Amino acid sequence: MHNQLKLFAGLSNLPLSQKIAHYVKVPLAQCEISRFSDGEIFIQINENIRGADVFIIQSTNPPAENLMELLIMIDAAKRASASRITAVLPYYGYARQDRKDQPRVAISAKLVANLITKAGADRVLTMDLHASQIQGFFDIPSDHLYSNRTFNAYFSKIVNGPLVVVAPDVGSVKMVRTFAKDLNASLAIVDKRRPSPNQSEVINIVGEVEGRTAIIRDDMVDTAGTLTRAAVAIRDRGAKEVLACCTHPVLSGQALESIEKSPMTKLVVADTISVESKKLPKKIEVLSVADVFGEAILRIHSEESVSILFD
Numbered sequence: 001m002h003n004q005l006k007l008f009a010g011l012s013n014l015p016l017s018q019k020i021a022h023y024v025k026v027p028l029a030q031c032e033i034s035r036f037s038d039g040e041i042f043i044q045i046n047e048n049i050r051g052a053d054v055f056i057i058q059s060t061n062p063p064a065e066n067l068m069e070l071l072i073m074i075d076a077a078k079r080a081s082a083s084r085i086t087a088v089l090p091y092y093g094y095a096r097q098d099r100k101d102q103p104r105v106a107i108s109a110k111l112v113a114n115l116i117t118k119a120g121a122d123r124v125l126t127m128d129l130h131a132s133q134i135q136g137f138f139d140i141p142s143d144h145l146y147s148n149r150t151f152n153a154y155f156s157k158i159v160n161g162p163l164v165v166v167a168p169d170v171g172s173v174k175m176v177r178t179f180a181k182d183l184n185a186s187l188a189i190v191d192k193r194r195p196s197p198n199q200s201e202v203i204n205i206v207g208e209v210e211g212r213t214a215i216i217r218d219d220m221v222d223t224a225g226t227l228t229r230a231a232v233a234i235r236d237r238g239a240k241e242v243l244a245c246c247t248h249p250v251l252s253g254q255a256l257e258s259i260e261k262s263p264m265t266k267l268v269v270a271d272t273i274s275v276e277s278k279k280l281p282k283k284i285e286v287l288s289v290a291d292v293f294g295e296a297i298l299r300i301h302s303e304e305s306v307s308i309l310f311d
Helices: 014-024 066-077 108-119 133-139 148-160 168-181 225-236 255-261 290-301
Strands: 005-009 031-035 041-045 053-057 084-089 122-128 142-143 163-167 188-194 198-207 213-221 241-249 264-272 284-287
Touching: 005 241, 014 168, 014 290, 031 053, 031 066, 041 066, 053 066, 053 122, 053 290, 066 084, 066 108, 084 290, 122 133, 122 213, 122 290, 133 142, 133 198, 142 290, 148 168, 148 241, 148 264, 148 290, 163 168, 198 225, 198 264, 225 241
Parallel strands: 005 053, 053 084, 084 122, 122 142, 163 188, 163 213, 213 241, 241 264, 264 284
Antiparallel strands: 031 041, 188 198
16 A cells, blocks of 8 residues: 555646545645746645655646646656656546547547656546547556446436437447446437538437437537437437436537537536536536545555446
8 A cells, every 4th residue: 555645636627626635535735836927837746745645636628738737747746756646537638539540640549648658657547538448548557437327326316207328429339338227228329420520410310219308428528519419319209308418528619509509408517627617508517526536546545446436
């Protein structure tokens, strides 16, 4: 077992970091994060962490400064002689660029994994990766947490009657099947075609949605194009009500306006990305996954199994 547990928070998602610290019952460690006049990031750890088990909480959503902040914090902890450094990434940015599906493009998800490893991280803890194989991009141990238990607990209390869980694309079927099984719901799949990045066209729905409450389950909502088109198609197929849940609320472009105008009655998201600066419509509800991360941190620190969190 490692020495004292130390929690550090980057600036990308302080509210979640504070909730995790509250769950773990360890205050956030003192760290100065500032900028030079030209915008260059300066980080200084203001307490002794020699031999400590350090966890750095930082989502790497845009802007790119969030990723740079994480790398500098890892380097600062390494040079301060931390015993072990775990990068806690509630949202792993650049995860959509996980393969070379076009000529002359980067595999940015692998590049980011290399940067985190080379900066000095000994372990990575993240949630609902866009592609599960990204775990293999790291040459250090990685723990992949799931938000299903948080969403399951929520929907099991508010939904009654026939229920169908809808996968917005074929790639998310495995995650959605597990979600549907836990809710004793049937499964449907949206068959779509994506003509260009951030644009999608719903072609067909495989499965029965008529007369049922439908929950669209996805790992992230960015421009909300896929989500809103799927909601329209499901409504047109006779669904009684259309709900949705997505782990990572990227919410870029006209996403909020599209969600407000969509036939969805509710969109539930996790707090892996801070949305405090956004004016969310009433139909969006935010659930915290701080307890999932907090429990994982405690188990990693005490060298216990994390797999119980997957049940």
